[in-house]
Amino acid sequence: MPTQESSDLASGTSIVLVFLALLVLLALIRGIRVVPQSEKFVVERFGRLRAVLSPGLNLIVPFLDRVAHRVSILERQLPTSKLDAITSDNVLVSVDTSVFYRIVEPEKTVYRIRDIDAAIATTVAGIVRSEIGRMELDHVQSNRAQLIAAVKAQLADQVDDWGIEVTRAEILDVNLDEATRAAMLQQLNAERARRALVTEAEGRKRAVELQADADLYAAEQQAKARRIAADAEAYATAVVAEAIGRNGIEAAQYQVALKQVEALQALGQGEGQRVIVVPASALEAFGDAFRFFGGGGRA
Template sequence: MLAKTVRIVPQARAGIVERFGKYKGTLPAGLNIVVPFIDKVRYLIDLREQVVSFPPQPVITEDNLVVSIDTVIYFQVTDPVTATYEIANYIQAVEQLTMTTLRNIVGGMDLEQTLTSRDEINTGLRGVLDEATGKWGIRVNRVEIKGIDPPPSIKDAMEKQMRADRDKRALILTAEGQRQSAILTAEGNKQSAILNAEGDRESLILRAQADREAAILRAQGEGQAIQTVFQAIHDGQPDQSLLAYQYLQMMPKIAEGSANKVWVIPSEITKAMEGLGSSIHEIAGIPRDATPRTRVDMGASEPQLPRGSDDAETRATNEAVQEAIAAAERAARPGRTARSIDPAATATEPDPLSGPADPPAGSTDATGPGAPAGQ
């Protein structure tokens, strides 16, 4: 009797008590006292949220294709008395209601829309189930579609379609990539050609300007060189003997070279020799007192020995040379007016360009033995 009087109801449960087969009350969680043999706990209802997974059900789409759809429903009992006395098996009722509602919703969609509109199907199912199960004391929280399986033939066709679509996209992307590459390559070649042309133009302009300036500078240099040489010649007051001497100095260069087999002597060589001879004999030579009006700076010359050097050997040599020159002049002085002079005397006659002039009669010879070295 004690066991039938005291009833313990677990947490999140509700006990339906009947008295003589009629609803008496609802027992909450915890310790409860009932009348033994009169009151009876008929049902123990779970008030927690429950999850029910339904097996796949065949559904026909708008384009007459059969697909298998399996769903999951999350619901909770809000009124234990209504869930007990308004419907015999609320889980089965929810399952059948879900299948019928799902057929109605999917029947208005084609296969492509069915596969891509899961959120729309879930929302439609939840609205219909929540409205229908409210009078049963049940609240539907969520409805989820686990999977949609089309027939194998449709799967194969969809795979082929998807593969073809992917191939088309790949070809389009490849063509667009090649077009962009060709465009960029052409633009790069264009810019490169433009830059090369501009570089060539600037290079030609700069090269032409440099050639022009070089030609101008070269012409100016040649003009200044000719002017300098011409001025130096006029300042030096040259005569025919000097020109003849320069002409004779250039004669050996004509014979230079291993390919010269025959050497033709110009006819002007005799005139040059005559002029040079006349300069030696002072008939048509350079005047003694001819000096250039302008002295050209020829740079540093070789160092000269100081006057009055104490070197005995050098002084003796200079005295011997001066004595030889004086003896040659005394020997050649009696025959200066005749062209048929003794060859030996002519050979010893000093050169007016290098030796001193004859002193006048009755004067003292400056190149005598008593002259200092380097005089």
């Protein structure tokens, strides 16, 4: 039959076992860490950096190690900030900027900088003012992509020690004061008027050049026509001269007589009745022509 002492011993053993089981369970709970995909855990041991836990299942030493910082590694956007800057031609502009970044090394971010957003905003302001100070206003407005690339490159170099990566830097808008806007509008209107005058002058000049070309072309064509007519007349004269040389003066008289006959036929074909007076010399020419025609075979 169990004694009172053995009963107390068994009860004490059970309590110890339960305590050990609870201790083991607590150790497992504290030693296992499941890190979400969008976060990283910074683990400290006695207040000192021990490890950085990546997403997934991780084990740490219970009661010695603790998760001191839970850091999101998602991309972040700084609030849009408005900065005043002065260009190299002494124009005051207001620039709206925005920066996107993400933390890639949490151990640097949590131990080297207190307010990461404020630090980045201050750095961006200094870089933007410095870059705009090297540019004229027209260059700032027309080469915004170049300005953005310069800001991003310099910002990436300066924030490297903070364990972050600058994914994008944007210059959203460049605003001017009213006086500068009015001056630029006046300058723009003057430039438009100047271009209109230049275009009109160039048009008149081109019209004069085209008219001169047209007159020259017309003169060249007329000279060419006269040259062709002269060549044709010279050729006809040469043919007549050759015929006279070959057939004698009778050939020339025959040609004259044919022309006169053609003229008389044209007069006779008109409307109404007409009396045609033919000189005696013409009749003699006709007779010579017919004699020549009739005796041409015997010449």
